[in-house]
Amino acid sequence: MSGLSRRALALLTCCLLICGFTLPAASAQPKGTEGHCPDGNGVTVVVDFQELGGDTLVRCAPGEQASGLTALENAGFEVTGTTRWGKAFICRLNGKPGPDTEPCVNTPPASAYWGYWHAPNGGTWTYSQQGATNRKPPLGSYEGWSFSKDRSASDNPPPRVAPVRPAPKPRFTAQPATRFPKPVQATPGTAEGARWLVGELRDGALPGFNGPDWGLTIDALFVLSATRTDGAALNQVADKVAHNVRGYNSYDLWGQPGVRLADETGKLLAAAVAADTDPTSFGGINLRQEMLELIAGPGPNHGQIQDKGITSDTNTFGQSLAVIGLARSGGVPSEVVDFLIKQQCAVGGFRLSTTLGGTPSISCDEFPNAVLDPDSTAMAIQALLAANTPAATASANKGADWLQRTQRADGSFGGSGPTEASNTNSTGLAAQALAAAGRTEPARKAADYVAQRQLTAANGGAAKAFAGAIAYNDAAFAEAIANGIPEMARDQWRRASAQALLGLAQVPLGKLGALKPTRTAAPPATTVNPSTTTVSTTSASESTTTSAPETTTASETTTSTPPPVVDQPATPLAQTGAEPALPLLAGLVLVTAGLLVTVVARRRSA
Numbered sequence: 001m002s003g004l005s006r007r008a009l010a011l012l013t014c015c016l017l018i019c020g021f022t023l024p025a026a027s028a029q030p031k032g033t034e035g036h037c038p039d040g041n042g043v044t045v046v047v048d049f050q051e052l053g054g055d056t057l058v059r060c061a062p063g064e065q066a067s068g069l070t071a072l073e074n075a076g077f078e079v080t081g082t083t084r085w086g087k088a089f090i091c092r093l094n095g096k097p098g099p100d101t102e103p104c105v106n107t108p109p110a111s112a113y114w115g116y117w118h119a120p121n122g123g124t125w126t127y128s129q130q131g132a133t134n135r136k137p138p139l140g141s142y143e144g145w146s147f148s149k150d151r152s153a154s155d156n157p158p159p160r161v162a163p164v165r166p167a168p169k170p171r172f173t174a175q176p177a178t179r180f181p182k183p184v185q186a187t188p189g190t191a192e193g194a195r196w197l198v199g200e201l202r203d204g205a206l207p208g209f210n211g212p213d214w215g216l217t218i219d220a221l222f223v224l225s226a227t228r229t230d231g232a233a234l235n236q237v238a239d240k241v242a243h244n245v246r247g248y249n250s251y252d253l254w255g256q257p258g259v260r261l262a263d264e265t266g267k268l269l270a271a272a273v274a275a276d277t278d279p280t281s282f283g284g285i286n287l288r289q290e291m292l293e294l295i296a297g298p299g300p301n302h303g304q305i306q307d308k309g310i311t312s313d314t315n316t317f318g319q320s321l322a323v324i325g326l327a328r329s330g331g332v333p334s335e336v337v338d339f340l341i342k343q344q345c346a347v348g349g350f351r352l353s354t355t356l357g358g359t360p361s362i363s364c365d366e367f368p369n370a371v372l373d374p375d376s377t378a379m380a381i382q383a384l385l386a387a388n389t390p391a392a393t394a395s396a397n398k399g400a401d402w403l404q405r406t407q408r409a410d411g412s413f414g415g416s417g418p419t420e421a422s423n424t425n426s427t428g429l430a431a432q433a434l435a436a437a438g439r440t441e442p443a444r445k446a447a448d449y450v451a452q453r454q455l456t457a458a459n460g461g462a463a464k465a466f467a468g469a470i471a472y473n474d475a476a477f478a479e480a481i482a483n484g485i486p487e488m489a490r491d492q493w494r495r496a497s498a499q500a501l502l503g504l505a506q507v508p509l510g511k512l513g514a515l516k517p518t519r520t521a522a523p524p525a526t527t528v529n530p531s532t533t534t535v536s537t538t539s540a541s542e543s544t545t546t547s548a549p550e551t552t553t554a555s556e557t558t559t560s561t562p563p564p565v566v567d568q569p570a571t572p573l574a575q576t577g578a579e580p581a582l583p584l585l586a587g588l589v590l591v592t593a594g595l596l597v598t599v600v601a602r603r604r605s606a
Helices: 006-018 068-074 190-199 214-227 231-242 262-274 287-292 316-328 334-342 374-387 390-406 424-436 440-451 461-466 474-483 487-505 581-599
Strands: 042-048 057-062 112-119 142-149
Touching: 042 068, 057 068, 068 142, 190 214, 190 487, 214 231, 214 262, 214 487, 231 262, 262 287, 262 316, 287 316, 316 334, 316 374, 334 374, 334 390, 374 390, 374 424, 390 424, 424 440, 424 487, 440 487, 461 474, 474 487
Parallel strands: 042 142
Antiparallel strands: 042 057, 112 142
């Protein structure tokens, strides 16, 4: 898995599905939660690898613990005892020291072993006089494990994390948008479309090719936030996403801890604001802090959001989402905005990527053959308006000028590359951006184009039961009216509708969500369903949107980050029936989707 890019993974998933294979179930995520226990109802366990290398880990074992060993395992650490004595002697923690230096047959030597410590909250570390199987740690206390190499009894190193529970964070308060023009009135059909999308939810999530598609589910969250048609559904989707943060912005489910995906983290941060929740405690995870930690420091890429733990593969969509999420949650660092502005060419359009499509440069104008992308431009316009600085606003208006010049006579837009033809995905995003920039008439024309491709009870023909859904293009619209929408085609309709509906709603991304969070989404979960691997794939018609605006600078506190529940899909993947031609046709559709994802990474879902 470590050598695969996310685009390659999406293509591989499609190929496996066509061949009749399923991806292996993800290994169970660790028990417990990351970070200090938030209160006295648990035992915090600290593991310091010292000379073995690696970060000092802090995890919480919730509730009472029968012994130090139980606390260690319930906090989520992998424990290896000795062949002779079992776990009465701890030999390895999370695979360290490795078998090349310690076979774990007999008791580890006094020159290289795991020292066992304990402390009350706010106290000091004390070397334990009892073994981990014989000591019962009090509720609210700390257990410590620190590797001791070539030390004596007098200088064994205690863990290098103080046994002090962090104070509760102050309540998050977002700042209002100040630079957006008055919103255009929503186009008729917006509420109907949102209701259709809610009907497509499966246990609070939209399905993908292999379980819930969290990126697409967040797009539905944005629609619900923009239209305010179903508050209960908005809360349900927000809680579902919050329980599955790590299934979307990491490789934890693939057994590759330490990976954090920047584009996906930015989208999650924007989603938390759009759902009226606290982004510093979304499912118990501080998304703002995680986003800040994924910003490149001084150097050629200063300000670019970058993946952690793998070769970085981010783009203008992700950078824009990060700007919006950070701006709305307390301030966006100026370098993040500056890097986004660098993706704008002199003519006003933005490119999708610093590397994709033959544009290996930090700024757009450094490479003469940069491919300008209307979708990326629309996304960047809204992010820069959310950043709310003179330079950002000027760049956004320049982008809106370019976008207006590229609008086709019928009001439509296309993307770039394989999505260049007119489609409701690109047109919906452009309509939203033009409305955000105060270009009322072009925004209305784009919204009208989208509305004309929305199914109703009157025009739907064989697909009238899908009233409210929006076709990706004219061909899909005509086919649905003539023959209905088969199960295997619904994914494209979900993706097209999610983005197109935002163009109908005419609500800028920077204005989604309340000014202050009204609820906390999905309290940290302590149980895990390990039976589902959620690998999200995307088609060229997939949508990506965001929420909410703000000012500049960033300061932040840290929080514990508990792993979320990984939920089983409410329903299995759609069955195509017994007719042999249908699986073959479905396979061709999936191949096409995978190839488009490989070429166009803008709206990928990890």
